Amino acid sequence: MKIDFDLNGTPVSVDAPPMARLLDVLREDLRATGSKEGCGEGECGACTVLIEGRAVNACLVPVIQVSGQRVLTVEGLSRDEVLHPVQVAFLEHGGTQCGICTPGFLVAAAELLAKNPTPTRIEVREALAGNLCRCTGYQKIVDAVAAALSGAAEAPGDADLDRASRTC
Amino acid sequence: MIIGHDIVRVDGRAKVTGVARYVDDVRPDGCLYAATVRSTIAHGRILGIDLDPAFDWTDVTVATAADIPGENVVALMTDDQPVLADGIVRHVSEPVALVAAPTRDKALAAVAHVVVRYAPLEPLFDPEVSEGNAHRIFGDDNLFSRIDIRHGDADAAMAAAERDGALVIEATYRTGLQEQLYIEPQGMIAEPRADGGMTFFGSMQCPYYIVKALGRVLGHDRLNVVQAATGGGFGGKEEYPSMVAAHAAVLAVKTGRPVKLIYRRDEDLRATTKRHPAIMRYRTAVDRATGKLLAARVHLLFDGGAYNTLSPVVLSRGVIHAMGPYACPHVWVDGRMVATHTPPNGAFRGFGAPQVMFAAERHMDRIARALGLDPLAVRQANLYRDGDVTPTGQRLVDVGAGEVVRRALAAAEAPLPAFAGTHRPGGGGEAARRRAGRGLAIAWHGCGFTGNGEAAIEGKADVALEGDRVVVYSASTDIGQGTDTIFPSIVAQVLGIAVDRVRNAPHDTDLVPDSGPTVASRTAMVVGGVVKQGAEKLREALRAEVGGGPDEPFDALVARRKSSEPLRVRAQYQDQGAIWDRATYQGEAYPTFGWSCVIVDLEVDLDTGEVLYRRLVQATDVGRALNPTLCSGQLEGGVLQALGYATSEEVVLDAQHGMRNDRLTNYIIPTALDAPEMITEMVEIPFAHGPFGAKGIGEIPHDVPAAAAAQAIEQATGVSLDLLPMTPERVLAALMGDA
Numbered sequence: 014m015k016i017d018f019d020l021n022g023t024p025v026s027v028d029a030p031p032m033a034r035l036l037d038v039l040r041e042d043l044r045a046t047g048s049k050e051g052c053g054e055g056e057c058g059a060c061t062v063l064i065e066g067r068a069v070n071a072c073l074v075p076v077i078q079v080s081g082q083r084v085l086t087v088e089g090l091s092r093d094e095v096l097h098p099v100q101v102a103f104l105e106h107g108g109t110q111c112g113i114c115t116p117g118f119l120v121a122a123a124e125l126l127a128k129n130p131t132p133t134r135i136e137v138r139e140a141l142a143g144n145l146c147r148c149t150g151y152q153k154i155v156d157a158v159a160a161a162l163s164g165a166a167e168a169p170g171d172a173d174l175d176r177a178s179r180t181c
Numbered sequence: 182m183i184i185g186h187d188i189v190r191v192d193g194r195a196k197v198t199g200v201a202r203y204v205d206d207v208r209p210d211g212c213l214y215a216a217t218v219r220s221t222i223a224h225g226r227i228l229g230i231d232l233d234p235a236f237d238w239t240d241v242t243v244a245t246a247a248d249i250p251g252e253n254v255v256a257l258m259t260d261d262q263p264v265l266a267d268g269i270v271r272h273v274s275e276p277v278a279l280v281a282a283p284t285r286d287k288a289l290a291a292v293a294h295v296v297v298r299y300a301p302l303e304p305l306f307d308p309e310v311s312e313g314n315a316h317r318i319f320g321d322d323n324l325f326s327r328i329d330i331r332h333g334d335a336d337a338a339m340a341a342a343e344r345d346g347a348l349v350i351e352a353t354y355r356t357g358l359q360e361q362l363y364i365e366p367q368g369m370i371a372e373p374r375a376d377g378g379m380t381f382f383g384s385m386q387c388p389y390y391i392v393k394a395l396g397r398v399l400g401h402d403r404l405n406v407v408q409a410a411t412g413g414g415f416g417g418k419e420e421y422p423s424m425v426a427a428h429a430a431v432l433a434v435k436t437g438r439p440v441k442l443i444y445r446r447d448e449d450l451r452a453t454t455k456r457h458p459a460i461m462r463y464r465t466a467v468d469r470a471t472g473k474l475l476a477a478r479v480h481l482l483f484d485g486g487a488y489n490t491l492s493p494v495v496l497s498r499g500v501i502h503a504m505g506p507y508a509c510p511h512v513w514v515d516g517r518m519v520a521t522h523t524p525p526n527g528a529f530r531g532f533g534a535p536q537v538m539f540a541a542e543r544h545m546d547r548i549a550r551a552l553g554l555d556p557l558a559v560r561q562a563n564l565y566r567d568g569d570v571t572p573t574g575q576r577l578v579d580v581g582a583g584e585v586v587r588r589a590l591a592a593a594e595a596p597l598p599a600f601a602g603t604h605r606p607g608g609g610g611e612a613a614r615r616r617a618g619r620g621l622a623i624a625w626h627g628c629g630f631t632g633n634g635e636a637a638i639e640g641k642a643d644v645a646l647e648g649d650r651v652v653v654y655s656a657s658t659d660i661g662q663g664t665d666t667i668f669p670s671i672v673a674q675v676l677g678i679a680v681d682r683v684r685n686a687p688h689d690t691d692l693v694p695d696s697g698p699t700v701a702s703r704t705a706m707v708v709g710g711v712v713k714q715g716a717e718k719l720r721e722a723l724r725a726e727v728g729g730g731p732d733e734p735f736d737a738l739v740a741r742r743k744s745s746e747p748l749r750v751r752a753q754y755q756d757q758g759a760i761w762d763r764a765t766y767q768g769e770a771y772p773t774f775g776w777s778c779v780i781v782d783l784e785v786d787l788d789t790g791e792v793l794y795r796r797l798v799q800a801t802d803v804g805r806a807l808n809p810t811l812c813s814g815q816l817e818g819g820v821l822q823a824l825g826y827a828t829s830e831e832v833v834l835d836a837q838h839g840m841r842n843d844r845l846t847n848y849i850i851p852t853a854l855d856a857p858e859m860i861t862e863m864v865e866i867p868f869a870h871g872p873f874g875a876k877g878i879g880e881i882p883h884d885v886p887a888a889a890a891a892q893a894i895e896q897a898t899g900v901s902l903d904l905l906p907m908t909p910e911r912v913l914a915a916l917m918g919d920a
Contacts, residue, residue: 040205040206041208045199046199046202046203046205046206047198047199047200048199049203049205049364049365049412050205051364051365051366051412051446051845052446052844052845053445053446054446054844054845054846056844056845056846057364057845059364086199087197087198087199088198088199088200090198091198096194096197096198100197100198103193103197104189104190104193104194104197105187105189106810107187107190107810107811107813107814109190109193109196109197110413110661110662110663110814110818111363111364111365111410111411111412111413111414111660111661112192112195112196112197112201112410112412112661113203113363113364113365113412113413114364114412115196115197116199119197133599134598134599134858135599135600135601137853138601138853138854138856139601139853139854141852141853142852142853142854143852144852144853145364145845145850145852146364146818146853147361147362147363147364147413147415147818147822147850148413148661148814148818149814149817149818149821150814150817150818150819150820150821150822150856150859151821151851151852151853151856152817152856152858152859152861153810153813153814153817154853155853
């Protein structure tokens with residue numbers, strides 16, 4: 014059936030079975046492959062997207078459920094090449110390594126930023142407890158989110174080199 | 182300066198914006214989806230493979246061993262593992278047949294309609310009865326590998342010490358399976374080329390492993406292997422991707438179309454390699470006053486599973502590291518790697534070292550307990566110092582053991598952070614039923630390949646001037662650890678140019694030489710050294726072409742260059758003349774060692790047996806932190822993976838010795854809430870042959886956090902556990918006196 018929704022600020026229309034997984038519709042039908050599949054059962058959070066501002070696992074959501082709603086994926090975090098503060102913070106604090114979990118973490122962190130501008134480190138950990146990372150030990154992810162939330166995304170260090178590398 | 186500074190990772194922007202291309206993000210035109218039919222029993226003869234006539238097979242291709250164009254072998258150390266079982270299965274989940282269909286759902290549905298008929302045979306599961314068993318799995322004795330180390334005369338010294346009043350302490354330690362659990366499952370695309378060859382694109386650590394293995398499977402070498410962005414490896418994507426590539430290739434040959442094979446998580450958990458379980462018996466004589474080691478006999482038994490994979494290398498690292506970072510004049514180690522009818526175990530961060538160092542560290546605690554001494558004092562009495570000799574007869578220099586302990590102890594004086602554990606549900610009584618403990622453990626870890634392994638591999642890398650940019654060609658993949666940032670940083674530092682003018686070429690075997698595999702904590706230290714040499718050679722080659730003084734800036738030379746042709750030079754690993762005797766396992770086991778001290782603060786819930794981590798301090802000798810953020814990121818990720826190994830990651834086996842808890846719901850890896858706050862001290866004791874002094878750091882963080890956790894649990898509760906994982910059930914049983 015035809016299902017319409019808003020993906021990252023753009024209206025989209027797909028022809029899909031109503032019970033198709035939102036994740037498959039995003040990745041296969043709309044070729045928005047930023048959201049990843051790590052487990053397919055809502056445990057790893059690599060497919061985290063926001064539906065009407067709420068973080069959900071796209072592998073557990075039937076596409077019919079987002080009909081007429083706003084869906085935000087990692088592709089929608091940056092606008093016109095300008096990165097979201099959380100994306101900048103992940104770059105500067107080493108929050109991404111292999112990167113497969115990163116889109117889900119960023120989306121979950123963006124939700125936290127919108128809802129709780131002054132969380133403690135423990136609240137950051139709680140907000141991200143639905144996302145699994147195997148590379149970082151979470152330390153730098155928590156550092157990054159805490160920095161982004163406090164508006165201190167600019168890391169100390171050689172600013173020119175950092176900028177040079179970021180343009181790659 | 183670039184080296185020693187936090188250059189933002191080159192692949193970072195693509196990863197935070199979601200545009201990095203992992204294998205499942207790519208869909209070639211006409212691509213078919215593959216799935217694998219796997220054995221449902223541990224051991225048996227295949228009587229037949231039938232297709233359910235009620236299923237619609239019109240757009241499905243089925244392949245069996247008969248469809249393999251070349252040899253039915255996944256070539257690695259030995260040729261024992263087939264691509265597809267042919268006549269006999271030796272472990273549950275062994276691949277038996279393959280299907281390809283236009284959609285993933287159709288392929289998965291088809292798998293359920295392939296009926297394999299078996300005549301079951303009695304499986305052999307117990308590694309303790311495998312060696313020499315009449316029930317043969319491998320060779321004529323079921324031994325994949327046997328390594329004995331003879332340093333001094335341990336038996337005579339033990340007897341003499343006992344006569345002289347020394348205390349003899351004996352115990353057995355056990356560690357379980359562990360899954361690497363890269364968040365991106367295994368995946369590969371095989372795409373037929375116009376010239377009759379094949380291109381592989383997928384998730385991997387070692388492109389040239391696949392080149393070597395697939396040449397045999399295809400029966401020709403018209404193939405190239407391209408690494409996709411890879412969502413974690415930890416060893417799990419060292420050798421296993423050759424299997425995935427072989428399966429995709431068989432179907433691609435049969436159909437003539439691109440074939441994509443992505444594992445579901447449950448399949449990945451059940452089928453792919455894991456960390457070897459180990460049973461480790463330690464018998465030591467110690468001085469009663471100081472706890473100083475006088476003699477040691479160590480028996481190590483590792484379960485390799487049904488096929489050899491890289492098991493002999495795992496055993497090798499296990500026997501060499503068996504004593505931990507402690508000097509002992511008489512050490513005999515007997516190591517065995519045996520076959521069982523279980524899914525093959527393979528490469529995993531640490532390669533046998535995390536198992537033996539859990540045992541060695543627990544044994545130190547046991548000695549301290551028996552003598553009424555402080556566990557740290559016993560360790561310090563035995564800790565390696567400059568000039569000490571290891572069990573392989575290697576005389577140590579620049580030993581960092583004492584320094585990492587000092588640095589860790591100093592860092593651990595900082596007040597403990599706020600504790601996520603106090604926020605857990607459970608009401609006000611919860612804190613009262615918890616006991617806090619602190620544990621300390623010390624690791625050493627040989628960097629790079631063992632003995633003269635590096636000289637045998639002759640790792641190569643090219644560095645090229647292309648326009649005013651420099652390109653590094655190497656097969657060393659970036660699997661998250663930062664190769665695509667570290668190599669350009671090394672080159673940029675040598676040439677005195679900005680990092681963003683240097684990049685790694687795609688890791689495509691048509692473009693890059695064989696740098697050796699991306700394993701063994703060798704990429705930055707060994708291949709990074711080759712790349713550094715390459716950069717120096719490039720400057721010399723350019724100077725030879727355009728003239729100029731030795732101190733002239735690289736860019737001045739570039740500016741004088743008239744040719745627009747790329748200028749490409751090759752560098753190769755230079756033999757450092759390691760003296761190593763494989764037959765006796767005596768000599769220089771590693772070019773250098775890293776050192777690490779871990780201090781864990783945790784709380785044990787006395788009602789549930791649950792362990793809650795509060796803080797982990799590590800001081801780790803990294804030689805030189807080429808990029809502190811990337812370096813500490815490796816160290817932090819490694820210790821958390823080790824804490825999972827310590828207390829939560831248990832592989833539960835079913836009757837066929839398949840993984841019963843084959844989901845992320847019940848194979849429990851740590852979340853952000855389970856992870857402790859970390860303090861990470863990077864100690865820099867430079868290695869003369871590493872680029873800018875760098876040592877390998879990928880594996881050492883996995884070596885001793887589990888032992889530190891065990892000591893902390895003991896300090897908190899008085900309960901001493903000698904097995905991993907220390908699940909809540911096991912901790913609780915021990916607390917209740919059932920240990």
